[in-house]
Amino acid sequence: MSLLALEREVAALIVHTLKLKTDWSTIHPEAALFGDGLGLDSIDALELSLAIAQTYGYQVKSSDPEIKETFSSLRSLARAIEKNRTK
Amino acid sequence: MSNAPLIALYGPDDTLTWQADGARSAGEFLSDVAELVDSLPDFPSVLNLLSSRYEFLVGFAAAMVRGQVTLLPQSRAPQTLRRIVGENGDCYGLTDRGDPVEGLPCVALPSRGRRSDRTMRVPQIPLHQQVAVAFTSGSTGQPTPNRKTWGALVSVARDTGSRFGLTAGRCRAVVATVPHQHMFGLEASVMLPIQHGLAMHPGRPLFPEDVRMALEEVSGRSVLVTTPLHLRACVMAGLKLPPVEMILSATSPLARELAREAEERFHAPVNEIFGFAEAGSVASRRTVNADEWQMLDAVTLAGAEPDWSVQADYLPRPIRFPDRIAVTGHRRFRVLGRMEDQVNIAGHRASLGDLTRKLLEIDGVQDGAFYLPETGHAPLTRLTAVVVAPGKTHQDIQRALRLSIDPVFFPRPLLLVPRLPRNETGKLPREALRRLVEEESAHES
Numbered sequence: 001m002s003l004l005a006l007e008r009e010v011a012a013l014i015v016h017t018l019k020l021k022t023d024w025s026t027i028h029p030e031a032a033l034f035g036d037g038l039g040l041d042s043i044d045a046l047e048l049s050l051a052i053a054q055t056y057g058y059q060v061k062s063s064d065p066e067i068k069e070t071f072s073s074l075r076s077l078a079r080a081i082e083k084n085r086t087k
Numbered sequence: 088m089s090n091a092p093l094i095a096l097y098g099p100d101d102t103l104t105w106q107a108d109g110a111r112s113a114g115e116f117l118s119d120v121a122e123l124v125d126s127l128p129d130f131p132s133v134l135n136l137l138s139s140r141y142e143f144l145v146g147f148a149a150a151m152v153r154g155q156v157t158l159l160p161q162s163r164a165p166q167t168l169r170r171i172v173g174e175n176g177d178c179y180g181l182t183d184r185g186d187p188v189e190g191l192p193c194v195a196l197p198s199r200g201r202r203s204d205r206t207m208r209v210p211q212i213p214l215h216q217q218v219a220v221a222f223t224s225g226s227t228g229q230p231t232p233n234r235k236t237w238g239a240l241v242s243v244a245r246d247t248g249s250r251f252g253l254t255a256g257r258c259r260a261v262v263a264t265v266p267h268q269h270m271f272g273l274e275a276s277v278m279l280p281i282q283h284g285l286a287m288h289p290g291r292p293l294f295p296e297d298v299r300m301a302l303e304e305v306s307g308r309s310v311l312v313t314t315p316l317h318l319r320a321c322v323m324a325g326l327k328l329p330p331v332e333m334i335l336s337a338t339s340p341l342a343r344e345l346a347r348e349a350e351e352r353f354h355a356p357v358n359e360i361f362g363f364a365e366a367g368s369v370a371s372r373r374t375v376n377a378d379e380w381q382m383l384d385a386v387t388l389a390g391a392e393p394d395w396s397v398q399a400d401y402l403p404r405p406i407r408f409p410d411r412i413a414v415t416g417h418r419r420f421r422v423l424g425r426m427e428d429q430v431n432i433a434g435h436r437a438s439l440g441d442l443t444r445k446l447l448e449i450d451g452v453q454d455g456a457f458y459l460p461e462t463g464h465a466p467l468t469r470l471t472a473v474v475v476a477p478g479k480t481h482q483d484i485q486r487a488l489r490l491s492i493d494p495v496f497f498p499r500p501l502l503l504v505p506r507l508p509r510n511e512t513g514k515l516p517r518e519a520l521r522r523l524v525e526e527e528s529a530h531e532s
Contacts, residue, residue, distance in 0.1 A: 019469065019499040021481045041494060042293060043433055043468055046320050049294045053324055061296035 007078040014074070017051040018044050029075040045071060057086035090211035091241045093120070093148055096255060096284030099205040103281075104141040104289050105304065111141070113284075114203035121204065123149035126197060132156040132178040132220075134171065134191065135268070136163060139183075141289040142196050143267050144277055146181040147219075151237065152210050157219045159268040160230065161435065164494070165189075171222060171230050214238030214401070221270040223364040223436060233270070233364045239401035243368045244278035246383040250371055251310075251333055251358060253283050258332035259307030260286040264298060264317040267291075269434055270364045271337045275312040285310075293317075295324035308332040311355075315341045315466035316433060318357070322348050331355040336374075337362060338434035339466055340422075346374035361422070363436070366397050366406045370420070382418040395420070409436065430459055432467060435495045442470070442496055449487040452476045454507050457498060458520055471524055472498030475506055502527045 001009075011024040014033070018040065027038070034040045040048075049060040058081055064070065070080040097103065097113035104111050111119075123145055127133070133150045135157045137143040150157050158178060160171050172178060172191055180193040187193035212218070218237045222230035247253075263276030280287040288305055292298040298321055302309055311334045313321075318336055321328070322345065331353050336346075337360040346357045361380050362368035370380035382388070382397075389398045389405040395412050396405035411423040428439040442457040455474040459467070474484055481501055488497060504527060508519035 021500050021502075043316065043495070046293060046316060047468065050320055050323050053295075059296040059324065059326075060294050061300065062293055063297065063300060 010078045030073045056081050058084040092209045094281045099207050102286045104287050114205050117204040118202040119145045119199050120148045124152045128179050130177050130179045134158045134180045136182045139289045140267050151212050151218050159221045212237045221364050240278045242385045242401050243274050244282040248283045255284040260305040260309045262288040262301045262309045263312035274368050295321045295326050299326050302329040314338045318349050328353050339431045341374050363409050369397050378421050379419045432495045445491045451479045469499040473502045473504050
């Protein structure tokens with residue numbers, strides 16, 4: 001799957017998992033997911049990590065030195081999933 | 088007895104925590120505290136925002152020795168901190184290095200040597216000394232102070248420990264996913280270990296894999312102090328956790344099914360604590376086999392049906408239960424339901440009525456209501472709201488809500504509808520609201 005297609009899939013996963021009333025296609029791939037951007041918080045991060053583990057077999061962990069980068073935007077999250085996915 | 092020791096049941100070389108350079112003993116902890124005591128500025132109270140659980144404890148202990156009250160904000164949101172500082176004027180911040188709070192005199196913990204007080208001069212703190220103020224956010228994020236004495240914290244810690252038979256012989260450490268600036272976090276992840284000679288993991292694992300690693304790092308049987316949200320995540324992630332002595336859950340109701348799955352998966356009893364910020368921990372139960380709550384030893388019931396309160400020597404007055412309860416036996420009760428329209432999300436309590444009022448205050452909103460979705464066995468994580476606001480977008484409403492309510496109560500989904508199903512008396516029957524939410528959710532997805 002191309003990274004672009006994966007980005008779309010992850011955007012849809014975020015919107016579905018977190019029940020956002022945002023059209024997934026309008027999430028800017030480089031906009032902040034947390035704080036001022038989509039306004040997600042740590043409860044969302046936990047929910048999202050579960051969905052990611054179930055869908056892609058990737059167990060997110062905070063001790064990963066790139067964790068901040070991973071959750072910073074849709075694009076970086078898709079990249080991390082691409083790199084770490086087991087399914 | 089008018090004093091109680093800062094820490095109990097440790098020898099000087101017993102591990103109290105782990106730092107980047109290895110285990111830190113009780114003797115070293117006492118040295119860390121003594122060193123900090125002298126360097127704290129002279130203010131009556133301190134906002135302790137230290138993110139390491141161990142550093143938080145060093146700051147909390149040093150402040151107590153100096154007679155300073157520790158303020159425990161529920162979140163680091165700038166608005167919350169500004170309000171707390173505004174209302175408690177004379178305070179300073181204990182903050183992580185390089186992360187001060189704007190407009191507040193802040194100090195970071197000095198880098199510590201590795202001296203150890205092998206003589207174990209443990210500070211004695213007067214039981215009546217006011218040592219902490221826990222803030223509850225309410226619906227609006229307006230912090231309400233709950234004052235805690237050292238006696239209240241020590242009593243709850245000792246009674247919780249004896250309820251579950253926690254001793255250094257049986258387990259080694261406490262690992263916690265809850266913030267130590269939260270009332271349950273302070274009681275179960277800071278006070279519980281230091282009053283029982285146990286070690287504490289300094290971190291705050293969030294993701295299931297973090298929890299697994301933290302339990303592994305303590306290399307011995309641990310008590311996992313957590314919430315239904317984190318517990319569900321750990322169960323669903325299907326991880327194999329290192330052996331756990333016990334799991335202690337609080338902050339929101341734990342479904343029995345989830346408790347059963349967690350017990351099976353982690354081969355440990357899952358106990359639940361009932362408490363609220365105003366009174367602290369009040370009762371416990373093993374969720375898989377009891378609906379009833381058994382009160383902690385120092386707490387008694389006061390009042391009468393239906394208006395029950397808890398009282399204890401360490402509480403200034405009887406404090407009303409936030410939920411409706413039925414007394415079922417000697418020092419036992421069942422929770423019947425939420426009082427009026429109280430909701431609890433991730434340990435934050437609010438009333439649906441208050442939240443709805445905030446929603447209706449938004450410019451352009453003609454009608455609207457917050458709604459508590461049914462989540463089955465899953466813990467409640469988000470509220471739903473339905474709004475009538477012609478010409479407004481989701482973003483308009485979200486942006487306005489952001490200014491008036493605590494973020495944990497932001498509705499997801501927020502449904503824009505042409506009208507609400509009010510009956511002829513203008514009331515909004517819950518069943519009609521439930522149908523509307525179901526139809527709208529199906530329609531929009």
